[in-house]
Amino acid sequence: MDEKINEFKDIIEKSNNIVFFGGAGVSTESGIPDFRSKDGLYNQKYDYPPEEILSHTFFMNNTKEFYRFYKEKLNALEYEPNITHKKLAELEEAGKVKAVITQNIDGLHQKAGSKNVFELHGSIHRNYCMKCHKCFDAKYVFENDFEDNIPLCDKCGGVIKPDVVLYEEGLDDNVVGGAIKAIMDADVLIIGGTSLTVYPASGLIRYYRGDKLVLINRDATSFDSMANLVINMPLGKVFGEIY
Numbered sequence: 215m216d217e218k219i220n221e222f223k224d225i226i227e228k229s230n231n232i233v234f235f236g237g238a239g240v241s242t243e244s245g246i247p248d249f250r251s252k253d254g255l256y257n258q259k260y261d262y263p264p265e266e267i268l269s270h271t272f273f274m275n276n277t278k279e280f281y282r283f284y285k286e287k288l289n290a291l292e293y294e295p296n297i298t299h300k301k302l303a304e305l306e307e308a309g310k311v312k313a314v315i316t317q318n319i320d321g322l323h324q325k326a327g328s329k330n331v332f333e334l335h336g337s338i339h340r341n342y343c344m345k346c347h348k349c350f351d352a353k354y355v356f357e358n359d360f361e362d363n364i365p366l367c368d369k370c371g372g373v374i375k376p377d378v379v380l381y382e383e384g385l386d387d388n389v390v391g392g393a394i395k396a397i398m399d400a401d402v403l404i405i406g407g408t409s410l411t412v413y414p415a416s417g418l419i420r421y422y423r424g425d426k427l428v429l430i431n432r433d434a435t436s437f438d439s440m441a442n443l444v445i446n447m448p449l450g451k452v453f454g455e456i457y
């Protein structure tokens with residue numbers, strides 16, 4: 215394993231055009247639980263599976279129940295960036311990392327200082343009124359008590375919707391386009407904390423044209439044979455070795 219870490223460090227050292235693509239594993243190391251996980255209490259608390267609650271139809275038809283789940287399961291305001299978030303921000307500051315592409319909606323990359331972040335699934339930090347389009351931060355949504363528990367616009371009383379991509383909804387074209395361009399232009403592509411089974415991760419990798427594809431994941435993935443370097447270790451351990 216040390217040999218692989220050394221190879222990783224060498225790749226980072228020699229490149230000034232690195233793109234990082236991260237999945238849920240980046241955030242779980244900050245203690246953020248996967249919202250899909252169903253503990254013993256889950257079925258007592260919710261009558262529907264998470265994938266159904268976090269769908270567009272459900273949001274429109276059962277807004278109150280949507281927000282009960284959303285406010286309990288997706289509030290990431292109390293969590294802090296971990297070593298991976300921090301190192302990526304440092305590497306961007308140093309001119310080495312050009313973009314971070316993430317499937318997470320918690321905003322921890324920005325909290326760590328990353329600037330060029332493509333959030334494929336949106337962010338809990340952006341919310342808007344469906345009627346007048348006024349924008350609200352996450353604090354407004356998570357920390358205010360609303361009648362019926364549904365966050366309402368303080369200007370027009372309209373229902374607020376998080377700028378999070380729900381099931382049945384398409385990804386933002388500008389975000390996807392920016393991510394694809396970053397990947398196409400990248401010299402090094404590091405993929406971490408994802409098994410690459412979730413759309414669109416598997417599709418986006420196809421755009422990479424370089425010969426330094428690094429996969430960091432606890433377990434093997436079906437893309438391992440495509441990669442130039444595979445490290446089966448926790449992300450934090452690997453990024454903790456840089457510098």
Ligand SMILES: [Zn+2]
Nearest residue numbers: 343346367370
């Ligand atoms: Zn409004």
